[in-house]
Amino acid sequence: MMARRLFLFAVLVAALVAASVWFADRPGLVTVHWQGWRVDTSVPVLLVALLTFMVVMALLWRLLSTVVAAPGRFLSRRRESRRQRGYAALSDGLAAVAVGDRRRAGKLAKQADKLLADTALTGLLTAQAAELSGDEAEAEKRLSGMVERPQTALLGLKGLLTLAKRRGDTAAALDYARRAWALGSPAADLAADLFDLQARAGQWVEAEATLDEARKRRALPPEDIRHRQALTQFERSVQAERDGDPASALSLALKAHQSDLTLAAVAARASRLLHRAGKERKAAAVLVSTWQVAAHPALVEAWLALAPAETPLQRVKRLEKLVKANPDAPDGHVALAEAALAAKLWGEARNHLELACRQRPSAAIFILLARLEREEHQNEAAAQAWMAKVVTAPAEPAWHCAACGKPADLWASTCPACGTLDSLWWGQQTQALLPAPGQAAEKG
Numbered sequence: 001m002m003a004r005r006l007f008l009f010a011v012l013v014a015a016l017v018a019a020s021v022w023f024a025d026r027p028g029l030v031t032v033h034w035q036g037w038r039v040d041t042s043v044p045v046l047l048v049a050l051l052t053f054m055v056v057m058a059l060l061w062r063l064l065s066t067v068v069a070a071p072g073r074f075l076s077r078r079r080e081s082r083r084q085r086g087y088a089a090l091s092d093g094l095a096a097v098a099v100g101d102r103r104r105a106g107k108l109a110k111q112a113d114k115l116l117a118d119t120a121l122t123g124l125l126t127a128q129a130a131e132l133s134g135d136e137a138e139a140e141k142r143l144s145g146m147v148e149r150p151q152t153a154l155l156g157l158k159g160l161l162t163l164a165k166r167r168g169d170t171a172a173a174l175d176y177a178r179r180a181w182a183l184g185s186p187a188a189d190l191a192a193d194l195f196d197l198q199a200r201a202g203q204w205v206e207a208e209a210t211l212d213e214a215r216k217r218r219a220l221p222p223e224d225i226r227h228r229q230a231l232t233q234f235e236r237s238v239q240a241e242r243d244g245d246p247a248s249a250l251s252l253a254l255k256a257h258q259s260d261l262t263l264a265a266v267a268a269r270a271s272r273l274l275h276r277a278g279k280e281r282k283a284a285a286v287l288v289s290t291w292q293v294a295a296h297p298a299l300v301e302a303w304l305a306l307a308p309a310e311t312p313l314q315r316v317k318r319l320e321k322l323v324k325a326n327p328d329a330p331d332g333h334v335a336l337a338e339a340a341l342a343a344k345l346w347g348e349a350r351n352h353l354e355l356a357c358r359q360r361p362s363a364a365i366f367i368l369l370a371r372l373e374r375e376e377h378q379n380e381a382a383a384q385a386w387m388a389k390v391v392t393a394p395a396e397p398a399w400h401c402a403a404c405g406k407p408a409d410l411w412a413s414t415c416p417a418c419g420t421l422d423s424l425w426w427g428q429q430t431q432a433l434l435p436a437p438g439q440a441a442e443k444g
Ligand SMILES: [Zn+2]
Pocket: 401, 402, 403, 404, 405, 406, 415, 416, 417, 418, 419, 420, 423
């Protein structure tokens, strides 16, 4: 670099010297007349004067343009710094929202809003900060603003959906969920929300369409989709039977059973409708297939309903077929013991009661054991000993709602107490899950 500059300088000096020598060798005079003025000078002096004038003009021009551009440069630097501070406030604010720091989130949201002056960018933060501080009206306003922009519409609708769900406005929630789903999102929570809202509104056909779309978008795991499908087909079967269409009721019940083999109420329904249609063998097969994977007393009840007029001995024989399909199920042994008691098959009754007692002791089993002592040996003392154990026996399994904790007599796709979809579970309610006596009294 240095060498090149030195070389250029040398060339320039040489050129100047050559030009000076050239002009010195060729002297001449110049006379300028202008407005009564007269200037006499030599050509080299005129050239030097011209050159000096040009250099001065160039310097002046440069100075002037610097002065003129200064405010603009100052403003753009200031804008840049504002933007950077705005983005910092935005990201810090979102971090504050994530950890639930309400105060800091609100402060940073205001800052970002002021510094960035672009509501599309700050909408999410300001909406979430407003939500955190409980200002739902402001949050809703901000989220609605986001809905108008295609890039943030999904985020806005999901936020509005959350707000609507929180205040229990299911109609508005369903509307937001539907609009958000229409944008083509593959979000699992959105698919589940829309399905739940449609199901709660009794729109089972629409709910099933949501599941079909969720399968295409891979929004939900396949087994989850099949389970939800069983719920919709079950409900549609109930509706068809109510509408006086037994053929559709049966085909929907069978579809529901195929979708989820573990639902006892679904299998019981399919079996009952098959029995009514005269398809005895299939009615029994449906119950056995569910009994093998998820034994349940409702299946025993449905099994007994297939032959209501049979003798006690016939009943024992037929029940044995079901029990054999899943010998680990205590409910099968209890049912068989009860049938054996009725048929006065004491030994068989005792066998099955002892098996059931080992698998899952319960009040019902103790009562049957007491009955056995009375009926077989007329042993009242032994019977009383079993009856004494009933009081402290573990609670019988029953349907309970996972959402509200209330018990339910029968399985249903939605909790009869609180309306939550698919919340009923079968089992022994533990003490920890029961409401405290004080609370129960308050509610009562
Ligand atoms: Zn409930």
